[in-house]
Amino acid sequence: MKQILAGMLALSLGSLSEGSEWTHFRGPNNDGISPEKGLLKSWPEAGPRLVWKSSGLGKGYASLSIADGKIYTTGNTGSGQAVIAASLTDGKIRWTRKLTDTDPKHGYSGSRCTPTIDGDFLYVVPSDGQIVCLKASDGAIVWRHAFKEWGGKMMSGWGYAESPLVDGERVVCNPGGKEAMLVALDKKSGKVIWKSNGSAEGDQGKDGAGYGCIAISQACGIKQYVAMTGKGLVGVRASDGEHLWGYNRVANKTACIPTPIVVDDFVITSSGYGDGGTACLELVKSGKGVEAKERWWKSNIELQNHHGGMIQLGDYVYLGHKHNNGFPTCIEWKSGAIKWGGKDNRGAGKGSAAILYADGNIIFRYQDGLVALVGANPNAYELKATFKPVFQEGKTWAHPVILDGKLYLREQDVLMCYDLRG
DSSP states (O other): HHHHHHHHHHHHHOOOHOOOOOOOTTTTTTEEOOOSSBOOOOOOOOOOOEEEEEEEOBOOOOOOOOTEEEEEEEEEEESSSSEEEEEEOOOOOEEEEEEESSHHHOOOOOOOOOEEEETTEEEEEEETTEEEEEEEETEEEEEEEEGGGGGGBSSSSSOOOOOOOOEEEEEEEEEOSSSSSSSEEEETTOOOOEEOOOOOSSSOOOSOOSSOEEEEEEEGGGEEEEEEEEEEEEEETTTTTOEEEEEEETTOOSSOOOOEEETEEEEEEEEEETTTTEEEEEEETTTEEEEEEEEEEETTTTTOOSSEEEEETTEEEEEEEEOOOOEEEEEEETTTTEEEEEGGOOOOOSOEEEEEEEETEEEEEETOEEEEEEEEOOOOOOEEEEEOOOOOOOOOOOOOEEEETEEEEETTEEEEEEEEBB
């Protein structure tokens, strides 16, 4: 009887792993929230149990997407940037598909884009500036467009970084062109549906694409795509790409990175460096269009997110504050009031922190490799545990993933899987 029960449990766990999905950068909803439950409430001093460690991902800072028992990412192979598929069971490489003939040349060499999974297909933006559709089964290329077709431009010399947005029958990306800031394509054929010249007018920032992902808003009853560009935040109508509104104040002249948070008729946005900051916008009807009204603003000294992302849970937003730092911080997003953290809370690790929420806690993965478990508690900063993974190299910028009770950490060429089940 014990053997039968053990076999049933193994089959159950295997089926769960094969069927679970993490289809986009920062999760299926692009919000940094994992639905996992039953995880460890703290960690042993040495850290969670290492399940396996593998290699072969190439050089890069891209995170992971997961579906049908495979892990997908991008990496520089030495002879080109590629999409790589690995086994969810042990991390061994299943297939590799090169998208460029050489490793793209830009600051901080390496890949950035986490593939977006949609059924049997993957959508990827290599850092040299193109959008590619591939078959998830074997990496065969279905269609591709170079961003130079649309006058594409990055705001700085660090390469494209977005993960494309798949919405219904279209895929939307941010080439950053003067007449094609955003482009919507038929996801099956790659045919252009519309090009939007939406831009945020003002002196802040630079022309070109930003580094964040595109979010969807239904504010004012109008479906719109909200994107962080080199000139700040823009909103365009989803049906035809018409420019609805722009917000320039949040832009900086180096790199506009964090993905905006959309909550009902509001947008929370931030950027780092010397002239960024953080704001909450209320989107209101204005004639037949939409106007973005600033509800509150905090300068980069008071509050800024470099590139680790922000997470909204109810009335609160959690983030790492300060340029090149991830000082744990909690704010009440409707008022902008800092509940705890900010400049007075250095946190457990050093450098910027990529963050992820799961089962009542937030994982802070710092640039120096340290991983910290922090309670998602708006009343106080609660550091529960820390650990240093078995491998760390250079700048740890890849965002963590939690799926089926496992924590996945990509570190350049290496992939690590830890067991977080309680």
